[in-house]
Amino acid sequence: MLTSVRSLLAATVLAGAALAATPAMAQDEETPIVTVSGNVALVTDYRFRGVGLSGGDPAIQGGITLNTAPGFYVGTWASSLEDTASYGEMELDVFAGWAGDITDGVGIDVGATYYLYPTNDVDPADVFELYAKIKPSVGPVDLAFGIAYAPSQDSLDFGAGLPDDNIYLSADASVAIPSTPLTLTGHVGYTDGALTYTDNSKAWDYSIGASLTVLGNVSLGVSYVGVEADGLAKDVSGFTDDTVVGSLSVSF
Numbered sequence: 001m002l003t004s005v006r007s008l009l010a011a012t013v014l015a016g017a018a019l020a021a022t023p024a025m026a027q028d029e030e031t032p033i034v035t036v037s038g039n040v041a042l043v044t045d046y047r048f049r050g051v052g053l054s055g056g057d058p059a060i061q062g063g064i065t066l067n068t069a070p071g072f073y074v075g076t077w078a079s080s081l082e083d084t085a086s087y088g089e090m091e092l093d094v095f096a097g098w099a100g101d102i103t104d105g106v107g108i109d110v111g112a113t114y115y116l117y118p119t120n121d122v123d124p125a126d127v128f129e130l131y132a133k134i135k136p137s138v139g140p141v142d143l144a145f146g147i148a149y150a151p152s153q154d155s156l157d158f159g160a161g162l163p164d165d166n167i168y169l170s171a172d173a174s175v176a177i178p179s180t181p182l183t184l185t186g187h188v189g190y191t192d193g194a195l196t197y198t199d200n201s202k203a204w205d206y207s208i209g210a211s212l213t214v215l216g217n218v219s220l221g222v223s224y225v226g227v228e229a230d231g232l233a234k235d236v237s238g239f240t241d242d243t244v245v246g247s248l249s250v251s252f
Contacts, residue, residue: 031069038064041249045238046079049168049189050205050227051197053091055082056238063093071100073111081117082238088119097131107135124155127195129166144172156194163201166193181213185223196229197240203229211247221247 040062046054053059065075074096083089097111115127133146150156150166157164170189177184187207196203209223226242 033069035067036064037067037252038062039249039251041247044246045243046081047225047245049191050225052239053081057082071098073097073099085121086125087117088121090117090119092116092118105137109133109135127155128153140178141173141175146170150193150195158194163193166191166195183211185209185211198229198231200230203227217251219249219251
């Protein structure tokens, strides 16, 4: 009799443990190792570090990224351009890296981007760049401090004693307004090198903006964008003039 009771109790405990473990096992099995994210956007002007690359005209943009549970990712992004001999009518970026948290409230993102111009007439134009960002959060404010470095390469060799590499420093902030779908953003960047379009190879760019999320994955945005530098042709419309950029994007 005692043996039967012990057997019954053991069977009950094992069954309970199995039932308790089942949801956790199911949850682990349902956690995807690889996820896919992406977006499609229409912008009124494509500005790269303050400089216009679509000639002041609207641009269609979009990208897709494969993300892994360990934090490694690979993806691609493209934008239409003003059709020129140097860059053609399309930019295609391929990137890969790793992103994750190094402590509570602080993340990092490191990787590389290869900027391709498949429809251009003048070679070489493609640019390779390394990047790293640290992303702390302070209350409701998300911050990002970044550095991007394009090492010496043929596409950046313009001769005449100009630098053939480029460094870019950036700081970004965003804050979501509580109980609203509104997010405010700010950005400042500093370029030193071959990608400044200036006489002294140095430039500042900045932007301030806001975005409104509707229907869960649709975003409406507006931002004021500018670039400042000595020797910069400041009033070239669609290229270096200050401008307001509107955007409509859908993410998935």
